[in-house]
Amino acid sequence: MKTLRQTLGEAVGIAVAGALLGLAANALSPRGLRLTRNYFPDVGPVAPAAPAGAEPDTSVSSPSAPAAAPRAAAPPETASSASPADALRLIGFAEALALYQDPRREADLIVFVDARKADAYQAGHIPGSYRFDHYHPEEGIAEVLPLCQAADMVVVYCNGGDCEDSRLTAHTLHELGVPREHLRVYEGGFAEWRARGAPVETGPRLSGRMTSPSRP
Amino acid sequence: MNTRVSPASSRWTLGQAALVAARLFLGAAFLYLGAVKALDPVDFLKQIHAYEILRAPGLVNLTAVTLPWIEMLCGLLLILGVALRGAALVTLLLLLVFTSAVAHRGAALAAAGRVPLCVIKFDCGCGSGEVFVCHKLAENSVLIGLALLPLGWPDQRLRLRRPRRARKGGPASPE
Numbered sequence: 290m291k292t293l294r295q296t297l298g299e300a301v302g303i304a305v306a307g308a309l310l311g312l313a314a315n316a317l318s319p320r321g322l323r324l325t326r327n328y329f330p331d332v333g334p335v336a337p338a339a340p341a342g343a344e345p346d347t348s349v350s351s352p353s354a355p356a357a358a359p360r361a362a363a364p365p366e367t368a369s370s371a372s373p374a375d376a377l378r379l380i381g382f383a384e385a386l387a388l389y390q391d392p393r394r395e396a397d398l399i400v401f402v403d404a405r406k407a408d409a410y411q412a413g414h415i416p417g418s419y420r421f422d423h424y425h426p427e428e429g430i431a432e433v434l435p436l437c438q439a440a441d442m443v444v445v446y447c448n449g450g451d452c453e454d455s456r457l458t459a460h461t462l463h464e465l466g467v468p469r470e471h472l473r474v475y476e477g478g479f480a481e482w483r484a485r486g487a488p489v490e491t492g493p494r495l496s497g498r499m500t501s502p503s504r505p
Numbered sequence: 506m507n508t509r510v511s512p513a514s515s516r517w518t519l520g521q522a523a524l525v526a527a528r529l530f531l532g533a534a535f536l537y538l539g540a541v542k543a544l545d546p547v548d549f550l551k552q553i554h555a556y557e558i559l560r561a562p563g564l565v566n567l568t569a570v571t572l573p574w575i576e577m578l579c580g581l582l583l584i585l586g587v588a589l590r591g592a593a594l595v596t597l598l599l600l601l602v603f604t605s606a607v608a609h610r611g612a613a614l615a616a617a618g619r620v621p622l623c624v625i626k627f628d629c630g631c632g633s634g635e636v637f638v639c640h641k642l643a644e645n646s647v648l649i650g651l652a653l654l655p656l657g658w659p660d661q662r663l664r665l666r667r668p669r670r671a672r673k674g675g676p677a678s679p680e
């Protein structure tokens with residue numbers, strides 16, 4: 290009985306000591322988590338991507354692109370006819386590529402945002418994309434947020450597949466003032482982008498180190 | 506104070522060596538897997554969220570922050586042989602929770618995809634990357650067995666701090 294009591298006492302002590310160590314490390318770490326923050330909020334309604342073969346919709350509703358506004362107000366029927374107007378729009382590869390090739394991207398009127406971890410970004414990203422971390426928005430917010438707020442369209446991507454970081458990042462950007470109708474989530478993500486042979490840049494943004502032979 | 510160990514008792518039996526090896530292996534495994542999680546708390550946070558077991562955001566965050574350190578502390582204590590039974594008990598409880606969670610999620614994925622459980626492969630958040638569910642369950646079963654050993658036979662070899670009775674020359678076990 291004494292042994293059992295001692296064992297239980299040790300176990301409780303270890304659990305408490307470990308938890309305190311974890312809390313202390315989290316408080317001291319610059320990459321610690323905020324204990325009260327909801328990192329996985331409900332992103333609201335989501336409009337599915339247009340099916341493959343549908344004409345890419347690269348229109349935006351923006352003061353700098355007035356001609357495009359009517360199309361943005363009425364997105365393609367195939368994509369979101371059953372979705373609320375404020376739904377977060379998903380896009381497929383064709384639409385992402387069209388936006389990538391749009392000349393407005395060079396002027397930062399179309400901004401690509403990489404929502405993956407720093408090491409994944411360094412290993413390869415859509416050329417010219419900015420990294421923005423939903424879990425640590427304080428990193429890079431000063432650079433990325435003004436660009437996103439001023440852009441006609443912001444395309445957010447992560448790895449694709451089960452990855453939900455792109456949706457969460459788009460939600461965070463919206464909460465920080467980026468209009469929801471300007472946000473697009475590239476559903477296939479970087480995995481699809483690379484698999485389809487689209488250009489990939491490695492290292493920091495605009496490093497010029499491309500791993501794909503040419504711009505498609 | 507008598508801390509001398511007689512030459513006869515300093516010889517290791519095969520059983521004692523196996524117990525020490527099991528303890529050190531389990532401790533090293535927990536220390537490593539806990540460190541992997543502690544070094545990337547965001548990744549571990551996402552894995553906890555993916556299990557959809559904990560719903561309250563604060564609880565998910567608290568678990569992501571504290572659990573890796575509890576694991577590491579258990580691993581360290583198992584290696585050092587300090588508070589051995591307590592560390593083994595916490596390790597055992599953690600393994601039972603982890604194993605149940607992996608089995609539950611694996612079964613859900615298998616049911617959703619209408620495929621056998623053993624073809625399911627996912628990142629279980631265990632610190633070892635993507636694994637086949639059945640491999641992970643088998644691995645955890647072995648670790649559970651190893652965690653039970655110090656509870657039943659808290660060996661007196663290679664321990665930084667021995668129980669009081671053993672230090673006084675009393676029986677080696679139980680603690």
